[in-house]
Amino acid sequence: MATGGDQDVYGEDCAAEDQLVTPWTISVASGYTLLRDPHHNKGLAFTEKERDAHYLRGLLPPAIISQQQQEKKLMQNLRSYEVPLHRYMAMMELQERNERLFYKLLIDNVEELLPVVYTPTVGEACQKYGSIFRRPQGLYISLKEKGKILEVLKNWPEKNIQVIVVTDGERILGLGDLGCQGMGIPVGKLALYTALGGVRPSACLPITIDVGTNNESLLNNEFYIGLKQRRATGKEYADLLQEFMTAVKQNYGEKVLVQFEDFANHNAFELLSKYSTTHLVFNDDIQGTASVVLSGIVSSLKLIGGMLADHTFLFLGAGEAGTGIAELIALEMSKQTKIHLEETRKKIWLVDSKGLIVSHRKESLQHFKKPWAHEHEPCTTLIDAVKAIKPTVLIGTSGQGKTFTKEVVEAMASFNKKPLIMALSNPTSQAECTAEEAYNWSEGRAVFASGSPFDPVKYNNQLYIPGQANNAYIFPGLGLGLVMSGAIRMHDEMLLAASEALACQVTQEHYDKGMTFPPFSNIRTISANIAAKVAAKAYDLGLATRLPRPEDLVKFAESCMYSPNYRIYR
The missing domain is CATH 3.40.50.10380 (Malic enzyme, N-terminal domain)
Structure with missing residues (x-):
């Protein structure tokens, strides 16, 4: 059986491939086998003509239901499940x-x-x-x-x-x-x-x-x-x-x-x-998390004020996520101010299971923690570190729930007009604090983002919409950018480009609601913009192999994207 259709409509078939495949040359199964093939099965959406042409008569009930109707029915079914795992x-x-x-x-x-x-x-x-x-x-x-x-x-x-x-x-x-x-x-x-x-x-x-x-x-x-x-x-x-x-x-x-x-x-x-x-490699826990969090911080500056370099950062958690985010913040700071990376790192402090990472601990530290060991008196607890460092931004990557206590959040609110609090650990049960706790304990002054989703919170008759620093904002667009440019290596500058592209998608309307990330409903447009910026960086760095460089990278990204609409079979 052949699949039909216009090459331009199904541009994703040629996305980042060296050989163009015209859809009508692809042969797939027919009859009973076709209904068992997830790539080509359309269920009750097969038309009368298709049922005749592909030996489906009698294998399906007589009704013909469009993809839109199938979608409506399935969403009703999914919403009827009370247990998320069943969904x-x-x-x-x-x-x-x-x-x-x-x-x-x-x-x-x-x-x-x-x-x-x-x-x-x-x-x-x-x-x-x-x-x-x-x-x-x-x-x-x-x-x-x-x-x-x-x-x-x-x-x-x-x-x-x-x-x-x-x-x-x-x-x-x-x-x-x-x-x-x-x-x-x-x-x-x-x-x-x-x-x-x-x-x-x-x-x-x-x-x-x-x-x-x-x-x-x-x-x-x-x-x-x-x-x-x-x-x-x-x-x-x-x-x-x-x-x-x-x-x-x-x-x-x-x-x-x-x-x-x-x-x-x-x-x-x-x-x-x-x-x-x-190889072309990427670690989402280290680099994807870093890129999405940096983007959230950059867009939060519109709410909390100042430049990136004006802020002091304190992390709870010094594993791959914590050190990855810290390094990317320091890189962006260095890029903006032209100050050496070793200096910009000094604006960033990390707390691990043994307390604040300071220079006298350097000998016993794992190699990835050593750049963050600054001169300071020891602090064994998070609250002590908060009071000593007086950070403007508190970031949790510890995997430990309930560690941003009332005392910690109140301390942050005591010396910041608008503290930025990011409780990033997943799943929800491991979040360092909830959105409700952050808003209540800071008297509605905190700018809050988390790793897992939280519902909007009402405090003093005002509705606060928490940001979700979800890697899903970054890695799909980043991956598309690498694939469509034929990149052969990954570079930190591509992560910075992805962060900046995401931050640019936050509009004034979003800021007015206290949002630091754009809504997910617009994610494909966001991904196309990220892909374009990442691809542009790949071309600039001489790491792209798809030549010539497309004139409009956003349009090219959109043309490469897979469309889930059913094909017409003939």
């Missing part, structure tokens, strides 16, 4: 049955469905992945595949892969080591690459690298789907990752984007620094 399972089942309808639903109802397919619900899904496991999604590469990883990649049916999201499941959100069950994260992230960034689903590949787990409850669970052994470390781990990265480049070429997701701190930093010079 998640219904969405995953839809993705396996009718891919275009899944993405249509997600794009048209992004604010409602984002928390279902991504944080916070995806966290619970990963915890229960073994018991809700129906049909495998993505590729599982375990220690058993050592020496055969290239063959395993060749087992994946799609050959033209542009984006890989890979995890080893050791640090899933704030939930810890979930081993093989971490697959929910790459699957969810790539759904967002398509829905929010327009990267074609067939160009996306979720991968879980299973090197075992140190989670006792999983090791003792008879239904656990992964390797039942303790985590491999050291040379065994490094060798498997080396083989994987080599095989990826060999199979998919120089331009495939590999996004590292939810690796433990020590591995995350090492993998990023090791492969950033040889």
